[in-house]
Amino acid sequence: MEPCPICQEPIDYSFNRGLEVSSVSCLRCGNYHITREALANLKTFSVEPRQRANASGWLYDNPSSKITTHNLDQLMSTASTSFHERANKILLAMERRTEYAGEFVPYNKSWISWGWCLNEAELKEILGFLASSQRIISQPVMGRGPAYKIAADGWQKIEDIKKINADSLQAFVAMWFDATMQDIYDTAISEAILAAGYKPHRVDQREHNNKIDDEIIAQIRRSRFVVADFTGHRGGVYFEAGYGKGLGLEVFLDMQKR
Ligand SMILES: [Zn+2]
CATH class of the missing domain: 3.40.50.10140 (Toll/interleukin-1 receptor homology (TIR) domain)
Structure with missing residues (x-):
């Protein structure tokens, strides 16, 4: 099976809809559609790894997007987010998967897209930052890698993020x-x-x-x-x-x- 045309990770599946549009399910980018023409154009691009990571993160945040020749350039030039913006994205994504305060969320590789990270090493660096600033706490789960929960300072940070531009009109x-x-x-x-x-x-x-x-x-x-x-x-x-x-x-x- 071919790798994901955006992030180049192995994909779960892809299928053609009437040959013109392929639907892709990628562990990292989520589900998206891409036209045959856009796919062919993408293969001729030389794309920096950071651009791939930004595009992958954007697709993850906007599920079921359709990539066409009209928006391909734009997708591949999605602006990078800062280290702290990535950390905030991961915190907010954890919150969406937390049903009650104190719940541990099991780690998996798709968290790379939560934070628009370049690779797992960068994700771990950001998780390390979140842990050392006491926004999250990790706990090993037997045979399954770590799990994380949001700590008191993390809940505070989430409230601050949500008040973003509260004074703006x-x-x-x-x-x-x-x-x-x-x-x-x-x-x-x-x-x-x-x-x-x-x-x-x-x-x-x-x-x-x-x-x-x-x-x-x-x-x-x-x-x-x-x-x-x-x-x-x-x-x-x-x-x-x-x-x-x-x-x-x-x-x-x-x-x-x-
Ligand atoms: Zn992908």
Whole structure:
């Protein structure tokens, strides 16, 4: 069986849907779909391991995404997260799998994607940091490797992360910049945001097909939440929504029926 085209780990399974789209189930990237053309393009790319790790982490955070030639470049240039952002992602992912405080979560290799890590060594380094800062506690499980639980300082940190930008009044709007969308923005999206007491922020009309630029990242980082409208299926909109979600912001999804 061929390795996962994104992270290159051995995959659970993949199958072709009508030959045009393959569905892949990868222990690290999760489930995603990729078109035949995107798969062929990907094989011609030379991709740095860090780019693969970022793409894999993004796919894990956004399950059942479809990779096409329109969003492939964007996926493979997903911005890296900092060491502390990776540690926070792992903590939040542990929380999602914890039903009661004190529960131990068994370790497995898919945690690499929880933290957008390059490899297991980096994951272990971050787990070591979380343990030494007393946010998590590890416990060996007989014959099964370690398990971890969130410690008191970890619960505190989780609350702090969730209060991210609590003072911000800005709402980031991710949408297609097409003339047909202006009316929807004016009469629906921006009005609803203003009515809720926030200030909509829409990056100007520049199309950003290949990369989410620093200005967009900076604006998402200082927003309270993200509103994403997927009309037109623009790659940039998916990535802005995914980026906001990865930061722990609330993301409201919307699509115009036409
Ligand atoms: Zn993978």
